Amino acid sequence: MELSIDENILKAYGYNFETVALHQIGSGHINRTYLLSTHSDEKYILQNINTQVFKDPFAIANNIKLVADYLKLNFPDYLFPAPIAALNGELMFQYQNEYWRLLPFVQDTIAFDTLSDSKQAYEAAKQFGKLSRLLNNYDASTLKPTIPGFHDLAWRYEQFTFALSKSTTVFKEKAKQEIETALHHHFIIAYYRSYEHRQDFPNRVMHHDTKISNVLLKENNFEGVCVIDLDTLMPGKFISDLGDMMRTYLCAFSENEKDLSKINIRLDYFKATIKGYLFEMASTLTGTEKELVLFSGKYMIYMQALRFLTDYLNGSDYYPISYPEQNLDRAKNQFKLLSELFENEKTLQDIIEECLS
Incomplete structure (x- = not known):
């Protein structure tokens, strides 16, 4: 599968095509989602926001930051997978009218598409x-x-x-x-x-x-x-x-x-x-x-x-x-x-x- 990702998106987070591997994942119909694996075996989720559905991507980023800050202050042990800041400090990276974010990858977990139990x-x-x-x-x-x-x-x-x-x-x-x-x-x-x-x-x-x-x-x-x-x-x-x-x-x-x-x-x-x-x-x-x-x-x-x-x-x-x-x-x-x-x-x-x- 050809990945239509510009290298500048990776560079925004300190990576390039030589230092990471990308694989498209997920069954969602809204956003494009990729597993980003570094050569040092770190894993992240790279996601492109669908602006046909979400007209104001920065509203998403701001909402998540506000909630993440509140949870970190009041419930620091709670796992809330908020986006990781780009090198410019932003939680949503804009490039050529596209909006991207990098999320933590939660190890040893699974997400189901259908319930079986x-x-x-x-x-x-x-x-x-x-x-x-x-x-x-x-x-x-x-x-x-x-x-x-x-x-x-x-x-x-x-x-x-x-x-x-x-x-x-x-x-x-x-x-x-x-x-x-x-x-x-x-x-x-x-x-x-x-x-x-x-x-x-x-x-x-x-x-x-x-x-x-x-x-x-x-x-x-x-x-x-x-x-x-x-x-x-x-x-x-x-x-x-x-x-x-x-x-x-x-x-x-x-x-x-x-x-x-x-x-x-x-x-x-x-x-x-x-x-x-x-x-x-x-x-x-x-x-x-x-x-x-x-x-x-x-x-x-x-x-x-x-x-x-x-x-x-x-x-x-x-x-x-x-x-x-x-x-x-x-x-x-x-x-x-x-x-x-x-x-x-x-x-x-x-x-x-x-x-x-």
């Missing part, structure tokens, strides 16, 4: 919860949104209704059932708004992308080590992190699965996720937040279903597709997962109560 769900949820707990007293308002409106459900619904008003008759006819489902579940937004401005529903520093590949586990026993991929570290509600875990941990199949009979909630994974998160966060969450634990899954799953449906109605110009109806199928998949949450509500709430007690 409920223990992995427990350990991942525990790590994301730990980061939130340590930042409980940090003033989230000092951080800048790196993707404005990222988890704003009301705005995503507006995007959906606008796409619906502009879409073709063919698209709307094919998506008729999903459009009805999307409109029916508008009550989720109203329910959120009834809580939104409560004093005990605070903005916190949230990761906002808590899929399993964004946490490192020990290779030998899958014990949690640290959270990675901090680009979306910004202010938000706790539901962003916990809800995204529910969306991505509970079903054995991804949003690309077309056989909806396979889209079910694995109760052991649900319990492991809630137990891991609350192990760290139970003493920190407010009464209102504890009320909204299950709702967080409904909120995030509904939002992702809307985003897939919106993209389909727009002609699929955002999410990459391999066939024309893929985003419609993804929306169907997420609406089925949402229905599973409602149909199993009592069982799931009983598990939450058990974990809280």
